[in-house]
Amino acid sequence: MTAEAVATSPFAGPADDGERPLRIALLTYKGNPFCGGQGVYVRHLSRELVRLGHSVEVIGAQPYPVLDTGATLTELPSLDLYRSPDPFRTPKRDEYRDWIDALEVATMWTGGFPEPLTFSLRARRHLRARAGEFDVVHDNQTLGYGLLGDVGAPLVTTIHHPITVDRKLDLDAAQGRMKRASVRRWYAFTRMQGRVARKLPSVLTVSGSSRQEIADHLGVRDERIHVVHIGADTDLWSPDASVAEVPGRIVTTSSADVPLKGLVFLVEALAKLRTEQPDAHLVVVGKRAEQGPVARAIETYGLQDAVRFVKGITDAELVDLVRSAEVACVPSLYEGFSLPAAEAMATGTPLVATTGGAIPEVAGPDGETCLAVPPGDAGALAAALGRMLGDPQLRARLGVAGRERVLTRFTWAAAAEGTAAHYRAAIEQSRVARSRRAR
Template sequence: MTAEAIRDAASRPVVSDRPGDAHGAGGPEGALRIALLTYKGNPFCGGQGVYVRHLSRELAALGHRVEVIGAQPYPVLDEGVTLTELPSLDLYRQPDPFRTPSREEIRDWVDALEVGTMWTGGFPEPLTFSLRARRHLAARRGEFDVVHDNQTLGYGLLGDLGAPLVTTIHHPITVDRELDLAAARGLAKRASVRRWYAFTRMQKRVARRLDSVLTVSGTSRDEIVEHLRVRPARISVVHIGADSRVFSPDASVPEVPGRIVTTSSADVPLKGLVHLVEALAKVRTEQPHAHLVVVGKRADDGPVAAAIERLGLGDAVEFVKGISDAELADLVRGAQVACVPSLYEGFSLPAAEAMATGTPLVATTGGAIPEVAGRDGETCLAVPPGDAGALAQALTRLLADGGLRRRIGAAGRERVLARFTWRQAALGTVERYREALEASRGVHGARGGR
């Protein structure tokens, strides 16, 4: 089936025999019934999973009924939030990523599409999850007041879903594509990158047809307008933030001399980890006790692994993964410096969380990071992205100056508490839900009056 055929079929109105008004429970000020969709929801896999977990918890705390509908790796959710599993074939699971499923596992044409796309080097999950989600919502028409998509942007979410659609775009994945292409060496590698990111063509087409888009920063808003051609009037910025109950200072956690902590959800150029490793080698010429703890999976090969070996840093770089929020908070509290070396971020949860603990931050000026981290010398030390020398200078400066660390750390925490909390994010998101509901009622009212 061609992309155009899939798009046309997916955008037909959902039909169900179930009675009910899709907008019944969510009056102007009433509790809303929210379907929160996420094709990739595990918080250990990146920011999308963190977003789903914390936003859903705070929406429920405000009195709304939140049901997260997700695929593998399934979201980790807090009490009060329902998870409905919408299983894919889980083709990228560990320890056998890019596996070929057995014939018995193929349930329908969507499964076949998922396998075929993977076999040909593409990434199928945004499309196939959207098609499964549409089918699921059709069977439950009337049960939700609003559908909130967490960056699936698949053809299956076009058209009538039985409730207004609000879509979060953290940042356009076209940015990742450009950075990966720039880092690719050789024609074969560049062709592979282009094929993997072929789904971004679909995401561009879908994004342009959305009525209500949320994003997490002004920088992301500008990128969405530029890359996806979404009309600015349809985009609302709702900042996200740190869980300040977990990420807070704790004097009982001992500071580890020389510890630098960073988060890297994937070994990709976007995260800039290779530049931080190179910076660490420079820092250790003046601060021999300096060492790096990376929250993320150690790659067996690739530029980061090569840099660690080339620079002789095997004993100075440690990777940890699968830790709880409480364990992460203690790890950050114990560091003398937190670092965000990314070339680009649509927001930067690691920056907000580190600042919330009172740990001083060194961060690049890539993407929206300055919106979170604030001014250089006041709430962080800021450096240009991709500059290992500038990173080394800022890290060395903080490691050598306890007074500066305390001042930057305290100012950073004040900034986060004033601007970036999940409760504030939930309140802003509910406002957008109600705007979408009112707009939907206006459209249905206009049609009924004809």
């Protein structure tokens, strides 16, 4: 989409600070908006940047992002080796296009995760062929070697949180030497991401907690890291009194097989809670794991009828599901931001959340905008959920306070304004550097 087309769009407003609109290439090596925060980030940030008057072209690989009106999508396909229903597939001979495809398959065959590297190499080739078409390139946590050097425009990178945090938690949960070796091989790409991050002139992140983690884990110099909070779509995620609350309903968003999300502790907490409040039940927005710690916990505690998993629902259905809950819960051991917390609070649904990572930065003080518990403590989680379910006045007070916190601190409109300001700073920094080299 051209700048002129954006200017005539009904979604477009004036540029954020009165300067000319920017031509933005927004990269995402995984864009699924229904699973994981990267696709959500790309969808909502691109929409709000367009509303500010900018031209946004999202360049992404499978699963491709879903975009709102205004931004355009350019597909930069991988071999999609992890697609459902045949993950870790071996491509047919006629699927190979070049050496990058061969590298992608070889890395998978040896137990690694190739997509950050191979997407970065394809993106560099694509962007160099289009040099001069963009004012800025925004990388959404690819952090691949291909993005070092000239990519045709100044580069800004968002790091939601260092994946080394996921690596540590997965290693801690791994049982046996072979499993730990497999985890290390899978996360081998994090060494590349650290090397790339240390060479970047400008890094954006979504919370103060992530800022510190990036400095500590990746060795990025403090002055290069800038916090721009993200948030909820507060028009979509809003209260609706016509949606009836379901007694005892607790809702969470989680991947059952990801230790970082802490779902196993929530299942254990539910078992404790149901001894006193037998109508308590859990709806998990995410894919059910047929085996692993969560599946074993559900079977051990006899919770097959008290835990339900849902996936593939629409945005409207998801919002109504959260509205129908008496309590929303974020049981994660760590979060770089926690969109589920912000979104639940925006609906006015009271929140029980851990203090893992940046969650307190989003959820706010215990007893004022949420009930907060230590991560990994099923007993404390059960006590907080029981307190919330048993006190309608507490739920009402925290629900109102939670929405107000999101409205004043965590919106996508504010995120777009802050991000655009950093785009302009990166462009100016690049201009000054070119001027110095020309002397």
